Amino acid sequence: MNRPLLRLSVVSMLLLVALVVATTYWQAWAVGGLRDRQDNAIQQVAQFTIARGRIIAGNEKTTLAANRRVRVKGQTFFFRRYPQRGLVAQTVGYSTAGGTRAGLERSLDDYLTGANTNLSSALGHALDELGGTVHGNDVVLTIRPVAQRLALRLLGDRCGAVVAMDPHSGRIYVMASTPTYDPNLLERRNGYARILETKAECPRPAPLLNRATAGLFTPGSTFKLVTAAAALDTGAYTPDSGFVDPGYCVEYGQRVSNAGNPDQTGPETFGHVTLAQGLEHSINSVFCNVGKKLGAKTILEYAKRFGFYSTPPLETPADERAPSGLYDRGKLYWPKDFNAVDPGRLAFGQERMQATPLQMALLAATIANGGVVPRPYLVQRVVAPDGSVVASTRSQTLGRAIKPETARELTEMMKLVVQGGTGTAAQIPGVEVAGKTGTAETAVSHVYDAWFVCFAPADHPRVAVAVVVEDQPNGFGGTVAAPIAKAVLEALLRG
Numbered sequence: 001m002n003r004p005l006l007r008l009s010v011v012s013m014l015l016l017v018a019l020v021v022a023t024t025y026w027q028a029w030a031v032g033g034l035r036d037r038q039d040n041a042i043q044q045v046a047q048f049t050i051a052r053g054r055i056i057a058g059n060e061k062t063t064l065a066a067n068r069r070v071r072v073k074g075q076t077f078f079f080r081r082y083p084q085r086g087l088v089a090q091t092v093g094y095s096t097a098g099g100t101r102a103g104l105e106r107s108l109d110d111y112l113t114g115a116n117t118n119l120s121s122a123l124g125h126a127l128d129e130l131g132g133t134v135h136g137n138d139v140v141l142t143i144r145p146v147a148q149r150l151a152l153r154l155l156g157d158r159c160g161a162v163v164a165m166d167p168h169s170g171r172i173y174v175m176a177s178t179p180t181y182d183p184n185l186l187e188r189r190n191g192y193a194r195i196l197e198t199k200a201e202c203p204r205p206a207p208l209l210n211r212a213t214a215g216l217f218t219p220g221s222t223f224k225l226v227t228a229a230a231a232l233d234t235g236a237y238t239p240d241s242g243f244v245d246p247g248y249c250v251e252y253g254q255r256v257s258n259a260g261n262p263d264q265t266g267p268e269t270f271g272h273v274t275l276a277q278g279l280e281h282s283i284n285s286v287f288c289n290v291g292k293k294l295g296a297k298t299i300l301e302y303a304k305r306f307g308f309y310s311t312p313p314l315e316t317p318a319d320e321r322a323p324s325g326l327y328d329r330g331k332l333y334w335p336k337d338f339n340a341v342d343p344g345r346l347a348f349g350q351e352r353m354q355a356t357p358l359q360m361a362l363l364a365a366t367i368a369n370g371g372v373v374p375r376p377y378l379v380q381r382v383v384a385p386d387g388s389v390v391a392s393t394r395s396q397t398l399g400r401a402i403k404p405e406t407a408r409e410l411t412e413m414m415k416l417v418v419q420g421g422t423g424t425a426a427q428i429p430g431v432e433v434a435g436k437t438g439t440a441e442t443a444v445s446h447v448y449d450a451w452f453v454c455f456a457p458a459d460h461p462r463v464a465v466a467v468v469v470e471d472q473p474n475g476f477g478g479t480v481a482a483p484i485a486k487a488v489l490e491a492l493l494r495g
Helices: 003-029 031-036 041-049 103-107 109-113 119-131 145-155 183-187 191-196 220-233 275-280 284-294 296-306 343-347 357-368 404-420 482-494
Strands: 063-072 075-081 138-141 160-165 172-178 242-245 248-251 254-257 271-274 325-328 372-374 379-383 389-392 397-400 434-441 447-456 463-473
Touching: 041 075, 075 183, 103 109, 145 160, 145 172, 145 482, 160 357, 160 482, 172 482, 183 191, 220 275, 220 284, 220 296, 220 343, 220 357, 220 404, 220 434, 220 447, 242 275, 242 284, 248 284, 248 343, 254 284, 271 275, 275 284, 275 404, 284 296, 284 343, 296 325, 296 343, 296 357, 357 372, 357 404, 357 434, 357 447, 357 463, 404 434, 434 482, 447 482, 463 482
Parallel strands: none
Antiparallel strands: 063 075, 138 379, 160 172, 160 463, 242 271, 248 254, 372 397, 379 389, 434 447, 447 463
16 A cells, blocks of 8 residues: 555544544533533523422421422423522522522532432433423421521521531521521512612621521630530549639730629629539630630640531532631631630630531530531432432431540530529520520620520430520620520420
8 A cells, every 4th residue: 555545544544533532522421511501591491491399398398499380482491489488598599590599409409400310310300301391309308497487586687597406316407597588589670689788787687698507606605615625525624623713814914804794894703613613604714724724726626526627518508608617817727836826715715716506506416415426417308209219318427526424524514504604594494404605705895796505405405506696785695695595495395
């Protein structure tokens, strides 16, 4: 064979191979990418021929997200509607005609559209396509509507959040964030602007923000539970360890005073007290001295054990959840030099410590669960159109944070808080409640973020709760947040 003919044959063969490869790529591998492109007009229209699955609350009677049918020139389209409006708005999220999604509507899109990889769903999806309409899977949540509605009502026009969960399984019963919003407005003229104009009793209402999972707040004295856990678990202290409280502790040559009492002026002074009494009455000087002895490194390492410094696992989108920990200039901060962290103020939850209500609920739940961190979850199960269960959630744990004995000691100390300390407003007749108040300083004098974390019944826990109410003038955790936690506890324990 002459050389020119050989070259022509080789080139022809290479072109043929390239054609086969390119055709295979575009028909087999790249088709999904093409469908995913936001500017693909056909796909944009086609997604609304899918009857998205419903999102249903844990009682299986309350529909949180459903479809409305629209007929256009003989074609049926499905658009989202939210019958409960703002009940679980930030968690459920939205799916709009413009293709934007948030919350569970975004993170569970594959299940809701029937595009998940489960074999039976895939077969059903294919058969539905042949028949004309694709039906997605329903998602059943763990949310308890009665308790959720109560939490929103008690928060009222204030900015804040409530998280309630089963401390053993991790099942979330309440995830309330205020101010809330009506997702149906997003499909109406100027609806988005109306949502952004929402008014509330705080400087930054931000109704689209899920304060329960992404809101970062100074935890104040609720963080004393972490410090106490480190103090007891390391053996550095016992509940009976003694302190002398003059009303302050000296840190870097300056006095760090106890908090004031809502019924008096000036900081409190307690004299001779134990560590248990220090938690009961939330004595800053006691925990300041504990922090100085333990050091910032030990306290932060124990915080990590409870889940701080990692994004809590949950079914919502990752960018809608925030890790708790020290923050510097808006960024999560793990010290390279622990001498740069004030251990006294860190010990009672100030310094630069920031925490989400979900993380603080996990802190309470871990103590209630004998020192083991439960894995939180919102999705109870996913149900196919034929009623079969596509997926269900099993309880899991995230590891042991503290010894069982430490958890028992902390529980007894938290019981004292509610029996005769700063958290008496959380008392429930016939039920022992273990809790801890928090009154966190803000940038404005005498304006606080009011906290309460708790669980009950104390000796056989069924529910753990965290409450935060933002920017409260002279608002102490025991008077502002504890009554909300009590009411939510009662509602869930009755249910």
